[in-house]
Amino acid sequence: MPNQPKGAIVGIGVTPMGKIYGRRSVDFAAEAIALALDDAGLTKNDIDGLLINANIPGDMDVRSQMVLGFENLTLVNVMSAYGSTAGSMMQYACMAIREGLANTIVLVYADAPLTPSRGAGQSYAGPHRFPLGGMTGLRAAYGDFGANPAYAMAARRHMHLYGTTEDHFGIIAVGQRKWAQLSPWAQMKTPMTMEDHHNSRWIAEPLRLLDCCLVSNGAVAVIVTSAERARDLKQPPVNVLGYAQCAPGDNLRTDRHPAVETGAKRSGEIAFRMAGITRDDIGTCQLYDCYTYTVLVTLEDYGFCAKGEGGPFVADGKLAPGGALPTNTGGGQLSGFYMWAFTPLSEAVVQARGQGGARQVARNDYVLVSGNGGILNYHSTLILSRHASG
Amino acid sequence: MSQTATKPIPVPDEISAPFFDGAREGRLMLQHCTACNAWSFPVRERCPHCFAAKLEWRQASGHGSLYTFTIMHQVMNPGFASAVPYNVAQIDLEEGVRMVSNVIGIANDALRVGMRLEVSFEDVGENVRIPKFRPVVG
Numbered sequence: 001m002p003n004q005p006k007g008a009i010v011g012i013g014v015t016p017m018g019k020i021y022g023r024r025s026v027d028f029a030a031e032a033i034a035l036a037l038d039d040a041g042l043t044k045n046d047i048d049g050l051l052i053n054a055n056i057p058g059d060m061d062v063r064s065q066m067v068l069g070f071e072n073l074t075l076v077n078v079m080s081a082y083g084s085t086a087g088s089m090m091q092y093a094c095m096a097i098r099e100g101l102a103n104t105i106v107l108v109y110a111d112a113p114l115t116p117s118r119g120a121g122q123s124y125a126g127p128h129r130f131p132l133g134g135m136t137g138l139r140a141a142y143g144d145f146g147a148n149p150a151y152a153m154a155a156r157r158h159m160h161l162y163g164t165t166e167d168h169f170g171i172i173a174v175g176q177r178k179w180a181q182l183s184p185w186a187q188m189k190t191p192m193t194m195e196d197h198h199n200s201r202w203i204a205e206p207l208r209l210l211d212c213c214l215v216s217n218g219a220v221a222v223i224v225t226s227a228e229r230a231r232d233l234k235q236p237p238v239n240v241l242g243y244a245q246c247a248p249g250d251n252l253r254t255d256r257h258p259a260v261e262t263g264a265k266r267s268g269e270i271a272f273r274m275a276g277i278t279r280d281d282i283g284t285c286q287l288y289d290c291y292t293y294t295v296l297v298t299l300e301d302y303g304f305c306a307k308g309e310g311g312p313f314v315a316d317g318k319l320a321p322g323g324a325l326p327t328n329t330g331g332g333q334l335s336g337f338y339m340w341a342f343t344p345l346s347e348a349v350v351q352a353r354g355q356g357g358a359r360q361v362a363r364n365d366y367v368l369v370s371g372n373g374g375i376l377n378y379h380s381t382l383i384l385s386r387h388a389s390g
Numbered sequence: 391m392s393q394t395a396t397k398p399i400p401v402p403d404e405i406s407a408p409f410f411d412g413a414r415e416g417r418l419m420l421q422h423c424t425a426c427n428a429w430s431f432p433v434r435e436r437c438p439h440c441f442a443a444k445l446e447w448r449q450a451s452g453h454g455s456l457y458t459f460t461i462m463h464q465v466m467n468p469g470f471a472s473a474v475p476y477n478v479a480q481i482d483l484e485e486g487v488r489m490v491s492n493v494i495g496i497a498n499d500a501l502r503v504g505m506r507l508e509v510s511f512e513d514v515g516e517n518v519r520i521p522k523f524r525p526v527v528g
């Protein structure tokens with residue numbers, strides 16, 4: 001039996017996102033799980049597995065089960081590969097279900113780093129996060145904080161090698177803002193032009209403010225069960241046809257070139273083979289977009305264009321509404337909301353079901369999802385479909 | 391933001407002490423594996439190439455080239471409030487390791503990927519110096 005679904009997604013819950021203050025991560029998680037259960041037509045008692053995506057503040061630990069009130073779970077864990085974790089969680093959930101370890105599993109990511117006095121720039125990289133001992137202190141002494149410098153340096157290297165320009169990054173941001181205007185979940189609705197992008201302030205050259213993802217308070221929950229059980233539930237099942245990871249390793253070696261090859265390449269090849277489809281079958285991509293550059297390099301490494309040609313590839317606006325390869329159709333993390341790979345995953349489910357409303361893409365047979373964590377250190381790929389095989 | 395905020399000053403720990411001791415004396419010290427002959431960075435207990443706990447400290451050449459760089463504008467730490475815009479760079483050393491550092495002695499807009507660099511030590515606190523890099527002249 002070729003290409004049997006690995007499992008199926010039967011419920012999603014997305015809370016209000018953004019500058020919503022005074023609530024703990026676990027409270028957002030509870031709301032997202034309640035929304036997902038309602039979406040799936042299930043109750044709390046149907047859940048026997050809970051996988052929690054560790055967040056940066058570390059407040060979504062395994063004890064969250066007690067706060068959430070889950071009982072008699074036969075599978076529970078906290079998982080972490082940063083922004084690629086949603087893909088790893090999907091793998092674990094599907095394997096556990098097929099192995100009979102649990103029947104219906106909640107995957108959840110929740111975060112609440114924003115406070116009225118701590119904005120997006122400081123929320124993940126404030127001085128309190130930087131102990132001064134040893135090598136960590138050395139990084140701090142150079143002013144190398146958080147993810148911005150390293151992604152900016154990868155983007156610069158790409159520009160140097162391949163002639164990628166600020167316009168290429170800008171068109172990605174502008175296109176995703178157009179999608180965000182069509183999504184009820186998106187935080188950023190104001191129209192954006194290329195001039196707006198080019199005039200936005202530098203964060204870490206060559207990356208401007210509008211090249212960088214948002215930071216959000218909120219939560220997303222996803223419910224996974226077997227493809228068989230999924231058939232009898234409320235929503236059209238979204239089958240998981242392929243899943244893979246690739247963690248390329250330490251980039252602080254002169255034989256490593258994260259601008260030339262990321263984990264998307266190997267992870268993508270494995271996932272496509274598993275699903276029994278090719279890139280041409282993909283109607284829409286939901287790609288991890290911590291920065292505009294990440295989208296560009298991920299498209300290259302998945303093979304949608306030749307290495308180095310990501311800039312010219314996106315330049316015609318093909319990722320935007322009406323384009324040939326609709327991508328990040330909820331606005332992504334640049335303009336939608338920042339919930340690590342639960343942003344692309346939740347949007348992929350909407351598109352695969354055909355419930356995207358004004359932003360629904362026409363070709364939704366096969367949806368490609370990427371997760372990316374660290375500084376292009378961890379990559380996950382999912383291929384989702386309403387069809388049971390590739 | 392406090393106007394008196396200073397840049398973070400690294401505190402050597404047990405494992406990184408030879409690196410900082412070397413820097414204080416103007417030498418770039420890196421770990422070299424006597425089992426497999428590979429260099430590694432950042433500092434660690436065992437060779438990441440072969441797992442041997444046979445890392446010894448050796449003085450590196452201090453020569454390399456600018457692999458890539460960014461100009462930081464966002465103030466992520468109050469100590470850098472008056473330093474922006476400043477560069478953060480990745481330098482590929484001849485030994486095969488890629489170090490993050492700052493390039494000094496050159497305007498940010500004159501930085502070029504691939505330019506040749508050499509180590510130069512900068513005082514950052516009482517009895518603490520760290521390796522930075524400057525363009526090779528000539």
Ligand SMILES: [Zn+2]
Nearest residue numbers: 423426437440
């Ligand atoms: Zn070795």
